[in-house]
Amino acid sequence: MFLYIMSIASLVIQAVFLTLAIAAGLYYLAELVEEYTVMAKSVITWAVIATALVHVGLIVFEDIPISLNILGLVQQVLHGTLMKDFPVVRVQSIPFIVAVITLILHHYMALNYFGTVLYSFSEVLAYFTICLWIVPFALFVSLSANDYVLPTTGERQPLLNDDNVVTDYLYRKSKRYSLLSFFTLAKDSILPQRSKKGF
Template structure:
């Protein structure tokens, strides 16, 4: 067979492209929702963080999860919660934000190592001298359980923060944005500070900014390579 493998490779490429576009569209839509409902988003994120901490404590008590890794996960989620102080504004040079990014990678690596290790021998296998290296498959977590744990307890909160928070470099000067930009809002001629009603200052989420930058990069490179024409050439 010669044509069918080529069709298979083409299908994988097309599926990957559609999956990437679907993820980008979802991030853009979620960023729009957070921009419109910041108070509700902060409340949901706070409850989500403390809910995951509760789940982590229950896993230690009932499923005998490792105490050190569970404690690290709890502390990491408390650090994630500290980024909600000035929600949705975040300063990329903030030590807590940088620490949060490091904790995401550390938690992923340590938990991946934990689930990759072979299970210790249970009491039933220790007493069985004929098969001392037999694995107890009843106590081994399934792929769906491990994937669900990573999705809910390791990746969900950092992903939600990435979608919800707005980078300080993309914030226009407005009331309360001095923390993100590091500048002072200049007073107007009437002697009061310029507020949000004086201009259309709107925060831009990090996920939305990432999608916009990738889209602009693809459009500019496409125009340079002649794949499509820009708006100026269309007018003439």
């Protein structure tokens, strides 16, 4: 009984460490995307092309239903459309909304198929990771780069009156809703800050 309680406690500790590791990784990726938007666009574009090629390979070499792979190819076309304006990702645009709907539909169809046909866990995880999660995850992380597209966030300019409408709007809007700002806020509120000693 005592060993059972220890196993539950260890699972909780492992879950906490895994959550912290994922949060730290997301924070680091969001910073990288904000610093290197051109490279991020290139990496995500190549991920879209590679995922489309994986779907073609599944059509040729595997007996996975063609409807799953056609839906996956449609998703990659939509992702490619979103990459035209990168790092700007307009969440109200038709390609973005259709991409989210097809992602949900693709998950539903894949879960139905893999629930009825026997595949190993690693094969199912490989399909979901490469065909469903890589590109949407990269686009999700890159949403924070959208905040730094020109015009930049509103800085108080000494030549303009502080009541300037554009400056006030950009100042209020700046960095509140990005992934990086969320992790920065979490880091500042959870982790203690060291005070630097002045000698």
